[in-house]
Amino acid sequence: MTAGVDPVKLMKQEVGKAAADRVQSGTIVGLGTGSTTAYTIQFLGDRLKSGKLKDIVGIPTSFQAEVLAKQYGIPLTTLDAVDRIDIAIDGADEVDPQKNLIKGGGAAHTREKIVDYLADQFIVVVDSSKIVDRLGSSFAVPVEVIPMAISPVMRAIEKLGGKPELRMGVKKAGPVITDQGNMVVDVKFDRIDNPAELEKTLNNIPGVLENGIFVGVTDLVLIGEVQDDKPVVKEM
Numbered sequence: 001m002t003a004g005v006d007p008v009k010l011m012k013q014e015v016g017k018a019a020a021d022r023v024q025s026g027t028i029v030g031l032g033t034g035s036t037t038a039y040t041i042q043f044l045g046d047r048l049k050s051g052k053l054k055d056i057v058g059i060p061t062s063f064q065a066e067v068l069a070k071q072y073g074i075p076l077t078t079l080d081a082v083d084r085i086d087i088a089i090d091g092a093d094e095v096d097p098q099k100n101l102i103k104g105g106g107a108a109h110t111r112e113k114i115v116d117y118l119a120d121q122f123i124v125v126v127d128s129s130k131i132v133d134r135l136g137s138s139f140a141v142p143v144e145v146i147p148m149a150i151s152p153v154m155r156a157i158e159k160l161g162g163k164p165e166l167r168m169g170v171k172k173a174g175p176v177i178t179d180q181g182n183m184v185v186d187v188k189f190d191r192i193d194n195p196a197e198l199e200k201t202l203n204n205i206p207g208v209l210e211n212g213i214f215v216g217v218t219d220l221v222l223i224g225e226v227q228d229d230k231p232v233v234k235e236m
Protein backbone atom coordinates (compact mmCIF):
# COMPACT_ATOMS: atom_id res chain seq x y z
CA MET A 1 0.00 0.00 0.00
CA THR A 2 1.32 3.46 -0.85
CA ALA A 3 2.62 4.85 2.45
CA GLY A 4 0.43 7.49 4.02
CA VAL A 5 -2.44 7.11 1.55
CA ASP A 6 -5.91 6.44 2.94
CA PRO A 7 -6.80 2.81 2.00
CA VAL A 8 -10.48 3.70 1.43
CA LYS A 9 -9.42 6.42 -1.03
CA LEU A 10 -7.20 3.89 -2.85
CA MET A 11 -10.06 1.38 -3.08
CA LYS A 12 -12.40 4.06 -4.45
CA GLN A 13 -9.82 5.14 -7.03
CA GLU A 14 -9.22 1.59 -8.18
CA VAL A 15 -12.88 0.73 -8.48
CA GLY A 16 -13.68 4.07 -10.14
CA LYS A 17 -11.02 3.33 -12.73
CA ALA A 18 -12.26 -0.25 -13.27
CA ALA A 19 -15.72 1.12 -14.06
CA ALA A 20 -14.34 3.74 -16.47
CA ASP A 21 -12.50 0.89 -18.28
CA ARG A 22 -15.90 -0.61 -19.18
CA VAL A 23 -17.12 2.46 -21.03
CA GLN A 24 -16.84 2.20 -24.81
CA SER A 25 -16.49 4.93 -27.44
CA GLY A 26 -19.68 6.31 -28.93
CA THR A 27 -21.87 5.60 -25.88
CA ILE A 28 -24.27 7.59 -23.69
CA VAL A 29 -23.10 7.34 -20.08
CA GLY A 30 -25.02 8.01 -16.87
CA LEU A 31 -22.64 9.79 -14.52
CA GLY A 32 -23.27 8.96 -10.87
CA THR A 33 -22.81 11.08 -7.76
CA GLY A 34 -20.45 10.77 -4.81
CA SER A 35 -16.80 10.35 -3.93
CA THR A 36 -16.36 7.02 -5.78
CA THR A 37 -17.94 7.97 -9.11
CA ALA A 38 -15.97 11.23 -8.94
CA TYR A 39 -12.94 9.05 -9.81
CA THR A 40 -14.83 7.40 -12.67
CA ILE A 41 -15.66 10.83 -14.10
CA GLN A 42 -12.02 11.89 -13.74
CA PHE A 43 -10.75 8.72 -15.49
CA LEU A 44 -13.31 9.11 -18.30
CA GLY A 45 -12.10 12.68 -18.82
CA ASP A 46 -8.45 11.51 -18.88
CA ARG A 47 -9.32 8.86 -21.47
CA LEU A 48 -11.11 11.37 -23.69
CA LYS A 49 -8.14 13.70 -23.48
CA SER A 50 -5.66 10.96 -24.39
CA GLY A 51 -7.84 9.79 -27.32
CA LYS A 52 -8.28 6.26 -25.89
CA LEU A 53 -11.99 7.00 -25.68
CA LYS A 54 -14.02 8.96 -28.23
CA ASP A 55 -17.50 10.44 -28.66
CA ILE A 56 -19.04 9.68 -25.30
CA VAL A 57 -21.75 11.91 -23.94
CA GLY A 58 -22.70 12.04 -20.25
CA ILE A 59 -25.97 12.43 -18.40
CA PRO A 60 -25.22 13.75 -14.91
CA THR A 61 -27.22 12.53 -11.89
CA SER A 62 -26.59 15.69 -9.84
CA PHE A 63 -25.17 19.19 -9.86
CA GLN A 64 -21.94 17.66 -8.44
CA ALA A 65 -21.64 15.23 -11.36
CA GLU A 66 -22.36 18.02 -13.83
CA VAL A 67 -19.64 20.25 -12.37
CA LEU A 68 -17.09 17.39 -12.37
CA ALA A 69 -17.97 16.36 -15.94
CA LYS A 70 -17.45 19.93 -17.15
CA GLN A 71 -14.17 20.14 -15.20
CA TYR A 72 -12.88 16.95 -16.88
CA GLY A 73 -14.13 17.82 -20.36
CA ILE A 74 -16.96 15.29 -20.75
CA PRO A 75 -19.67 16.55 -23.14
CA LEU A 76 -23.13 16.44 -21.54
CA THR A 77 -26.68 15.97 -22.73
CA THR A 78 -30.14 15.68 -21.17
CA LEU A 79 -32.92 13.10 -21.13
CA ASP A 80 -34.89 15.32 -23.53
CA ALA A 81 -32.22 14.83 -26.17
CA VAL A 82 -31.68 11.05 -25.96
CA ASP A 83 -34.06 8.11 -25.78
CA ARG A 84 -31.68 5.65 -24.13
CA ILE A 85 -28.59 5.36 -21.93
CA ASP A 86 -25.99 2.68 -22.69
CA ILE A 87 -24.31 2.45 -19.32
CA ALA A 88 -24.68 4.14 -15.94
CA ILE A 89 -22.02 4.06 -13.23
CA ASP A 90 -22.96 5.06 -9.72
CA GLY A 91 -21.96 4.61 -6.08
CA ALA A 92 -24.04 3.22 -3.22
CA ASP A 93 -24.25 3.44 0.55
CA GLU A 94 -25.24 -0.20 1.07
CA VAL A 95 -25.34 -3.24 -1.23
CA ASP A 96 -27.06 -6.50 -0.22
CA PRO A 97 -26.37 -10.02 -1.63
CA GLN A 98 -29.18 -9.56 -4.22
CA LYS A 99 -27.43 -6.36 -5.42
CA ASN A 100 -30.24 -4.21 -4.01
CA LEU A 101 -29.03 -0.83 -2.81
CA ILE A 102 -29.52 2.04 -0.45
CA LYS A 103 -28.42 5.28 -2.10
CA GLY A 104 -28.79 8.97 -1.33
CA GLY A 105 -25.99 9.61 1.14
CA GLY A 106 -25.31 12.68 -0.99
CA ALA A 107 -29.04 13.49 -1.37
CA ALA A 108 -28.91 12.69 -5.10
CA HIS A 109 -30.98 9.48 -5.17
CA THR A 110 -33.97 10.93 -7.06
CA ARG A 111 -32.02 11.90 -10.18
CA GLU A 112 -29.81 8.84 -9.78
CA LYS A 113 -32.85 6.56 -9.82
CA ILE A 114 -34.16 8.18 -13.02
CA VAL A 115 -30.83 7.86 -14.84
CA ASP A 116 -29.68 4.49 -13.44
CA TYR A 117 -33.02 2.78 -14.20
CA LEU A 118 -32.91 3.97 -17.81
CA ALA A 119 -29.48 2.48 -18.51
CA ASP A 120 -29.05 -0.75 -20.50
CA GLN A 121 -26.26 -1.61 -18.07
CA PHE A 122 -26.05 -0.30 -14.51
CA ILE A 123 -22.71 -0.71 -12.73
CA VAL A 124 -22.34 0.07 -9.02
CA VAL A 125 -18.95 1.07 -7.63
CA VAL A 126 -18.25 0.70 -3.90
CA ASP A 127 -15.52 -0.02 -1.42
CA SER A 128 -15.94 -3.24 0.57
CA SER A 129 -17.37 -1.44 3.64
CA LYS A 130 -20.65 -0.95 1.74
CA ILE A 131 -21.45 -4.67 1.45
CA VAL A 132 -24.09 -5.78 3.97
CA ASP A 133 -26.15 -8.93 4.60
CA ARG A 134 -29.34 -6.94 4.88
CA LEU A 135 -30.25 -3.42 3.70
CA GLY A 136 -30.63 -0.90 6.49
CA SER A 137 -28.05 -2.64 8.73
CA SER A 138 -25.95 0.46 9.12
CA PHE A 139 -27.46 3.13 6.86
CA ALA A 140 -30.78 4.98 7.17
CA VAL A 141 -33.05 5.16 4.11
CA PRO A 142 -32.92 8.66 2.56
CA VAL A 143 -36.34 9.99 1.56
CA GLU A 144 -36.69 13.18 -0.50
CA VAL A 145 -39.70 15.19 0.65
CA ILE A 146 -41.41 18.31 -0.70
CA PRO A 147 -40.83 20.96 2.04
CA MET A 148 -44.50 21.75 2.86
CA ALA A 149 -45.12 18.05 3.54
CA ILE A 150 -42.23 17.45 5.97
CA SER A 151 -44.36 17.14 9.15
CA PRO A 152 -47.09 14.83 7.78
CA VAL A 153 -44.51 12.68 6.00
CA MET A 154 -42.46 12.27 9.19
CA ARG A 155 -45.60 11.31 11.12
CA ALA A 156 -46.58 8.78 8.45
CA ILE A 157 -43.07 7.26 8.53
CA GLU A 158 -43.27 6.88 12.33
CA LYS A 159 -46.54 4.98 11.90
CA LEU A 160 -44.66 2.58 9.59
CA GLY A 161 -42.17 1.93 12.41
CA GLY A 162 -39.35 4.11 11.04
CA LYS A 163 -37.34 6.70 12.95
CA PRO A 164 -37.19 9.77 10.70
CA GLU A 165 -34.57 12.48 11.05
CA LEU A 166 -34.46 15.64 8.96
CA ARG A 167 -31.01 15.83 7.34
CA MET A 168 -29.18 18.99 8.39
CA GLY A 169 -26.56 20.88 6.41
CA VAL A 170 -22.86 20.90 7.14
CA LYS A 171 -21.36 24.40 6.95
CA LYS A 172 -24.93 25.58 6.28
CA ALA A 173 -27.53 26.46 8.88
CA GLY A 174 -30.76 24.53 8.46
CA PRO A 175 -31.72 21.45 6.45
CA VAL A 176 -29.99 20.02 3.39
CA ILE A 177 -31.75 21.20 0.22
CA THR A 178 -31.63 18.82 -2.76
CA ASP A 179 -30.89 19.72 -6.39
CA GLN A 180 -34.69 19.82 -6.82
CA GLY A 181 -35.20 22.26 -3.90
CA ASN A 182 -36.59 19.64 -1.51
CA MET A 183 -35.51 18.23 1.87
CA VAL A 184 -34.23 14.81 2.92
CA VAL A 185 -35.47 12.70 5.82
CA ASP A 186 -33.17 9.84 6.83
CA VAL A 187 -35.21 6.94 8.14
CA LYS A 188 -33.79 4.22 10.38
CA PHE A 189 -35.73 0.95 10.46
CA ASP A 190 -35.03 -1.77 13.03
CA ARG A 191 -35.10 -4.34 10.24
CA ILE A 192 -35.90 -4.22 6.51
CA ASP A 193 -37.27 -7.62 5.49
CA ASN A 194 -38.73 -6.64 2.14
CA PRO A 195 -36.89 -3.75 0.44
CA ALA A 196 -39.16 -3.84 -2.65
CA GLU A 197 -42.28 -3.41 -0.54
CA LEU A 198 -40.73 -0.68 1.64
CA GLU A 199 -39.60 1.23 -1.46
CA LYS A 200 -43.19 1.33 -2.73
CA THR A 201 -44.76 2.03 0.67
CA LEU A 202 -42.51 5.05 1.27
CA ASN A 203 -43.13 6.44 -2.21
CA ASN A 204 -46.90 6.15 -1.63
CA ILE A 205 -46.85 8.71 1.19
CA PRO A 206 -48.16 12.01 -0.25
CA GLY A 207 -45.31 14.53 -0.30
CA VAL A 208 -42.55 11.94 -0.83
CA LEU A 209 -40.76 12.47 -4.12
CA GLU A 210 -38.43 9.44 -4.05
CA ASN A 211 -36.55 7.21 -1.63
CA GLY A 212 -33.07 5.70 -1.81
CA ILE A 213 -33.98 1.99 -2.04
CA PHE A 214 -33.01 0.55 -5.44
CA VAL A 215 -34.35 -2.98 -6.07
CA GLY A 216 -33.59 -5.33 -8.96
CA VAL A 217 -31.81 -2.80 -11.15
CA THR A 218 -28.08 -3.43 -10.59
CA ASP A 219 -26.33 -5.47 -13.29
CA LEU A 220 -22.85 -5.53 -11.78
CA VAL A 221 -21.19 -4.41 -8.55
CA LEU A 222 -17.48 -3.58 -8.61
CA ILE A 223 -16.08 -3.80 -5.10
CA GLY A 224 -12.78 -2.26 -4.06
CA GLU A 225 -10.91 -4.32 -1.45
CA VAL A 226 -7.47 -4.34 0.10
CA GLN A 227 -5.58 -7.63 -0.32
CA ASP A 228 -1.96 -8.18 0.66
CA ASP A 229 -1.72 -4.45 1.21
CA LYS A 230 -2.87 -3.66 -2.34
CA PRO A 231 -6.23 -2.42 -3.67
CA VAL A 232 -8.02 -5.01 -5.82
CA VAL A 233 -11.39 -4.99 -7.58
CA LYS A 234 -13.88 -7.84 -7.19
CA GLU A 235 -17.11 -8.42 -9.11
CA MET A 236 -20.53 -9.33 -7.77
Ligand SMILES: O=C[C@H](O)[C@H](O)[C@H](O)COP(=O)(O)O
Binds near residue numbers: 032035091105106109
Ligand atom coordinates in the same frame (compact mmCIF):
# COMPACT_ATOMS: atom_id res chain seq x y z
O1 LIG B 1 -26.65 10.65 -3.12
C1 LIG B 1 -25.56 10.12 -3.30
C2 LIG B 1 -25.33 8.84 -3.93
O2 LIG B 1 -26.35 7.90 -3.83
C3 LIG B 1 -23.95 8.24 -3.80
O3 LIG B 1 -23.76 7.47 -4.94
C4 LIG B 1 -23.74 7.39 -2.55
O4 LIG B 1 -24.04 8.16 -1.40
C5 LIG B 1 -22.32 6.83 -2.46
O5 LIG B 1 -21.40 7.86 -2.36
P1 LIG B 1 -19.86 7.63 -2.08
O6 LIG B 1 -19.28 6.99 -3.30
O7 LIG B 1 -19.31 9.00 -1.81
O8 LIG B 1 -19.76 6.76 -0.87
